[in-house]
Amino acid sequence: MSEHPLDPIFHPRAIALVGVPEKLDGRGADFFLALLDQGFHERKPIYVVHPRATEIRGIKAYPTLLDCPEPVDHVISLIPRHLVATLVDQCVEKRVRSLHFFTAGFSESGEEGMAAAERELAERARAGGVRVLGPNCMGLYVPDERISFSLGFPTDAGNVMMISQSGANAGGVVSGLAPRGLRFSKVVSFGNGSDIDAAELFEYASSDADTEVVLAYIEGVPDGRRFLEAVRRCARVKPTIILKGGFTAAGARAASSHTGSLAGSAAVFEAMCRQTGALRVDSLDEMFDMAVAVTTRMRAVRGRRAVLTGGGGGFSVLSADVIARADLEMPDLPIETQERLREWVPVAGNSVHNPIDAGFVGDRHGVADEVTAVAAEAPGYDFVIASRGDFRMSPPRPGDEPSDPQTRAERDERRRERALESARTLAAIQERTGRPVIAVRREYAPEPAGDFHVEAQRLGLAAFFSVPAAAHTVDTLLRWRERREDLPEIL
Amino acid sequence: MSEHPLDPIFHPRAIALVGVPEKLDGRGADFFLALLDQGFHERKPIYVVHPRATEIRGIKAYPTLLDCPEPVDHVISLIPRHLVATLVDQCVEKRVRSLHFFTAGFSESGEEGMAAAERELAERARAGGVRVLGPNCMGLYVPDERISFSLGFPTDAGNVMMISQSGANAGGVVSGLAPRGLRFSKVVSFGNGSDIDAAELFEYASSDADTEVVLAYIEGVPDGRRFLEAVRRCARVKPTIILKGGFTAAGARAASSHTGSLAGSAAVFEAMCRQTGALRVDSLDEMFDMAVAVTTRMRAVRGRRAVLTGGGGGFSVLSADVIARADLEMPDLPIETQERLREWVPVAGNSVHNPIDAGFVGDRHGVADEVTAVAAEAPGYDFVIASRGDFRMSPPRPGDEPSDPQTRAERDERRRERALESARTLAAIQERTGRPVIAVRREYAPEPAGDFHVEAQRLGLAAFFSVPAAAHTVDTLLRWRERREDLPEIL
Numbered sequence: 001m002s003e004h005p006l007d008p009i010f011h012p013r014a015i016a017l018v019g020v021p022e023k024l025d026g027r028g029a030d031f032f033l034a035l036l037d038q039g040f041h042e043r044k045p046i047y048v049v050h051p052r053a054t055e056i057r058g059i060k061a062y063p064t065l066l067d068c069p070e071p072v073d074h075v076i077s078l079i080p081r082h083l084v085a086t087l088v089d090q091c092v093e094k095r096v097r098s099l100h101f102f103t104a105g106f107s108e109s110g111e112e113g114m115a116a117a118e119r120e121l122a123e124r125a126r127a128g129g130v131r132v133l134g135p136n137c138m139g140l141y142v143p144d145e146r147i148s149f150s151l152g153f154p155t156d157a158g159n160v161m162m163i164s165q166s167g168a169n170a171g172g173v174v175s176g177l178a179p180r181g182l183r184f185s186k187v188v189s190f191g192n193g194s195d196i197d198a199a200e201l202f203e204y205a206s207s208d209a210d211t212e213v214v215l216a217y218i219e220g221v222p223d224g225r226r227f228l229e230a231v232r233r234c235a236r237v238k239p240t241i242i243l244k245g246g247f248t249a250a251g252a253r254a255a256s257s258h259t260g261s262l263a264g265s266a267a268v269f270e271a272m273c274r275q276t277g278a279l280r281v282d283s284l285d286e287m288f289d290m291a292v293a294v295t296t297r298m299r300a301v302r303g304r305r306a307v308l309t310g311g312g313g314g315f316s317v318l319s320a321d322v323i324a325r326a327d328l329e330m331p332d333l334p335i336e337t338q339e340r341l342r343e344w345v346p347v348a349g350n351s352v353h354n355p356i357d358a359g360f361v362g363d364r365h366g367v368a369d370e371v372t373a374v375a376a377e378a379p380g381y382d383f384v385i386a387s388r389g390d391f392r393m394s395p396p397r398p399g400d401e402p403s404d405p406q407t408r409a410e411r412d413e414r415r416r417e418r419a420l421e422s423a424r425t426l427a428a429i430q431e432r433t434g435r436p437v438i439a440v441r442r443e444y445a446p447e448p449a450g451d452f453h454v455e456a457q458r459l460g461l462a463a464f465f466s467v468p469a470a471a472h473t474v475d476t477l478l479r480w481r482e483r484r485e486d487l488p489e490i491l
Numbered sequence: 492m493s494e495h496p497l498d499p500i501f502h503p504r505a506i507a508l509v510g511v512p513e514k515l516d517g518r519g520a521d522f523f524l525a526l527l528d529q530g531f532h533e534r535k536p537i538y539v540v541h542p543r544a545t546e547i548r549g550i551k552a553y554p555t556l557l558d559c560p561e562p563v564d565h566v567i568s569l570i571p572r573h574l575v576a577t578l579v580d581q582c583v584e585k586r587v588r589s590l591h592f593f594t595a596g597f598s599e600s601g602e603e604g605m606a607a608a609e610r611e612l613a614e615r616a617r618a619g620g621v622r623v624l625g626p627n628c629m630g631l632y633v634p635d636e637r638i639s640f641s642l643g644f645p646t647d648a649g650n651v652m653m654i655s656q657s658g659a660n661a662g663g664v665v666s667g668l669a670p671r672g673l674r675f676s677k678v679v680s681f682g683n684g685s686d687i688d689a690a691e692l693f694e695y696a697s698s699d700a701d702t703e704v705v706l707a708y709i710e711g712v713p714d715g716r717r718f719l720e721a722v723r724r725c726a727r728v729k730p731t732i733i734l735k736g737g738f739t740a741a742g743a744r745a746a747s748s749h750t751g752s753l754a755g756s757a758a759v760f761e762a763m764c765r766q767t768g769a770l771r772v773d774s775l776d777e778m779f780d781m782a783v784a785v786t787t788r789m790r791a792v793r794g795r796r797a798v799l800t801g802g803g804g805g806f807s808v809l810s811a812d813v814i815a816r817a818d819l820e821m822p823d824l825p826i827e828t829q830e831r832l833r834e835w836v837p838v839a840g841n842s843v844h845n846p847i848d849a850g851f852v853g854d855r856h857g858v859a860d861e862v863t864a865v866a867a868e869a870p871g872y873d874f875v876i877a878s879r880g881d882f883r884m885s886p887p888r889p890g891d892e893p894s895d896p897q898t899r900a901e902r903d904e905r906r907r908e909r910a911l912e913s914a915r916t917l918a919a920i921q922e923r924t925g926r927p928v929i930a931v932r933r934e935y936a937p938e939p940a941g942d943f944h945v946e947a948q949r950l951g952l953a954a955f956f957s958v959p960a961a962a963h964t965v966d967t968l969l970r971w972r973e974r975r976e977d978l979p980e981i982l
Contacts, residue, residue: 026896027840027851035861061762072634080839081839103839104838104839104840104851105838105839109838136839136840156963164805165805166803166804166805166806166808167803167804167805168803168804168806168850169805169807169809170805172803172805172806176618184899217805219805219808223599241695243809243846245805245808245809245812246808246811246812247812247958248810248811248812248815248816249815250811250814250815250846251808251809251811251812253811253844254804254808254810254811254842254844254846254848255808255822257804257842257844257848258804258805258807258842258848259671259804260810271888283809283813286810311659312655312657312659312660312663313657313658313659313748313749313750314656314659314660314663314708314710314736314749315656315657315659315660315663316659316745316748316749317657317710317736317737317742317745317746317749318660318734318736318742318744318775319745320737320739320744321736321737321738321739321741321742322744322774323741324739324740324741324742325739329741330740332744340702347595347596347600348571348572348594348595348596348627349518349595351745351748351749352749352929353744353745354741354744355615355745357748357749359594359659360518405896405899405900408900409896409899435833447652457721466705468774473544476857478513487639
């Protein structure tokens with residue numbers, strides 16, 4: 001695969017930050033601290049441009065960009081708008097490859113003069129061989145290169161690329177998917193998109209060997225034709241999931257204030273997605289759930305017949321209603337399976353029909369797992385939904401917390417171990433039976449749900465926070481695949 | 492108000508448990524431990540009936556119920572089905588007021604013989620002056636009397652009564668609402684309802700002076716006419732919120748296995764709710780949100796015009812879309828308000844339009860609160876949605892946790908303090924301006940959301956976990972009130 005023109009931007013040989021506050025207060029400092037946090041400076045040079053400082057946090061500072069050693073491939077601008085014209089000229093002179101403007105106050109201000117200034121800026125840079133990211137954006141998170149725009153992002157890389165017109169939503173996707181075990185190849189917050197825009201990033205994603213799943217948050221599409229072609233190319237070969245903001249009048253006003261975008265109609269955008277084979281989702285949560293679905297064995301679900309294992313009669317009733325409302329089927333279990341379940345599940349207070357309710361099994365250890373194993377072997381089902389810890393009688397109470405910190409830490413560690421073990425057992429059932437298992441574990445379960453979800457993802461086991469989310473995601477996945485029937489089979 | 496016939500059941504002078512396992516293993520032990528946990532035995536006697544033991548966990552045991560000292564008002568049966576006939580006779584002889592059967596395996600087994608046995612049991616008890624709760628249920632949680640069916644339930648009482656055909660959902664409601672600061676007058680899990688049933692409990696709730704809000708989970712309605720009249724009486728004078736399980740074929744099968752219920756049609760049930768002024772909800776989460784709405788100043792919301800304060804451009808765009816989709820309006824702010832906001836909110840990266848985005852304010856402390864205060868004073872809005880901590884760039888990372896338990900405990904305490912302070916500030920804005928403020932704080936915010944929600948509730952401030960939940964709840968509340976226009980104004 002030949003190199004895409006955007007590729008060098010993701011692999012700078014050195015980064016310069018212009019406008020890092022000397023005392024490291026204020027928002028701009030985070031970009032600098034995030035690079036140190038990731039350890040970029042341990043591999044390649046970081047330069048700080050500051051009119052007076054000689055060093056900041058141990059990194060040498062230079063009075064202007066032109067004073068930095070060669071080469072500087074990527075520049076992050078944290079300076080106010082009225083200073084950027086000079087910086088653009090210096091970037092051209094320095095043969096910088098890409099210039100990221102965190103700097104805001106351009107077309108999104110709603111003033112025509114500022115929109116013109118933005119266009120001029122981008123044209124001047126581009127004419128001088130410098131690509132522009134933004135203005136008004138968070139820029140790059142490339143874990144393989146130790147580049148990040150935020151503290152605390154994972155330092156290990158994965159196969160998901162996020163293309164985002166919003167920095168908050170770019171960060172939200174990392175925050176939402178990291179605790180579920182997904183990792184990223186590239187995250188790009190491109191803001192007003194004066195030069196590098198969504199279309200070019202979709203083109204890039206389609207051919208990027210490190211990217212297997214593409215997520216996007218879009219507010220406005222200035223060039224519909226180009227955008228459509230880029231999404232089409234991408235969605236043809238990789239699962240491509242798009243969240244569009246600004247469909248309502250209030251949302252469109254917010255989008256205009258945010259990135260200067262004209263938002264357009266929901267129907268047109270939906271039709272575009274259907275035509276290209278991409279999936280449009282309605283919320284970040286739905287995007288997270290779909291990302292889990294396409295990166296686990298849940299991809300292998302081919303039909304609508306569900307068997308649910310869990311505990312709690314009322315929970316079973318409501319879950320069955322929710323599963324049926326998602327257009328899934330819950331045929332009852334064959335007699336032989338019911339008989340096998342009877343070895344584990346007492347009659348009183350339980351049910352060996354589908355949904356299986358094994359809430360009252362006394363102190364017998366591991367019954368939930370045995371029940372799930374039997375259910376996974378029952379003929380006639382396309383997948384198992386295995387609920388763990390969804391049925392919980394007692395809320396945590398302040399008095400329940402051990403007051404001794406050491407005791408609490410040990411208890412937390414034991415809980416963590418149990419959570420990991422539970423995920424491993426379900427993954428093993430999935431492996432052994434070849435039937436997709438979809439795990440459900442609420443965030444408020446006593447064991448930390450995060451560890452369960454991360455371990456599940458590592459083992460190819462899809463994990464969700466609720467039965468409604470799991471059921472809705474299966475339905476969405478199946479409908480998406482049906483719509484893609486003339487396209488390559490990637491789901 | 493004269494005493495309701497069910498009233499004595501909630502105020503027993505002594506409780507006897509029959510069938511507590513001597514080693515306190517198995518599910519039945521929890522009923523015993525829950526009473527000790529609540530401290531019932533410190534106020535009134537608990538007796539344990541056991542064929543061999545002389546005491547269990549310091550509580551004296553008696554060989555039969557007839558050997559226990561007088562009076563025994565309430566009996567909890569934890570024994571297998573084939574032993575209960577004798578127990579019923581003993582209860583009659585002992586002049587017990589109420590007999591709660593955790594014992595299961597009756598009509599819900601699907602066997603006609605067992606259904607007949609259940610009817611006979613209930614008739615025999617009733618003829619002897621003993622009221623029956625169940626079989627196949629968790630029974631009573633009455634915090635004022637220190638009665639509970641589960642460990643860890645709050646020991647303080649509140650104004651919410653829960654009527655539940657499912658023990659899991661009864662426990663789920665306590666677990667779901669306790670961390671949001673709501674407390675209970677009575678929770679009754681009545682299972683198969685062979686004697687005391689939903690209709691009688693609604694009648695009771697309508698006249699119970701300790702109950703101001705009534706929640707219910709129902710699977711089957713054997714006597715529609717009586718049920719309708721009881722719900723009508725209750726919903727007329729108190730907010731009454733009902734979740735019905737078993738609408739789908741799979742859900743109905745689960746309901747039949749669970750409580751022997753015939754589930755009936757969704758349309759009929761919905762019509763019934765509309766006719767009586769009760770509100771039907773679709774999930775426990777929706778029930779929790781509505782319970783918060785009717786127990787805070789959110790009750791005072793009278794129109795659809797929302798102003799949102801928060802941070803993060805993409806978050807604002809998506810939130811505005813979600814609010815508009817819930818049929819709420821987001822008129823833009825008057826120029827004067829925008830100018831007042833400008834004192835706090837820099838142009839770059841933010842917006843002083845509605846939705847207000849104040850995500851990039853540097854290190855200035857308390858800007859979010861000042862912005863919310865200004866928004867609450869703006870003319871032309873019915874309520875404010877104030878998002879706190881919804882915009883979060885970085886996920887928690889294992890390395891971020893202080894490894895020293897003491898340091899971690901101190902950090903947690905500081906976070907807790909900040910959460911409480913934030914809730915108090917928003918409640919004070921609501922008080923001062925008289926405009927309902929609806930707080931949104933995600934569970935994954937760095938500070939424990941639970942503390943924020945509990946403190947908010949204490950101060951009459953509605954708090955939700957997401958903007959979609961807040962917006963949906965406002966819409967539901969307004970529609971509910973419209974439908975109740977000919978009924979007393981209780982919302």
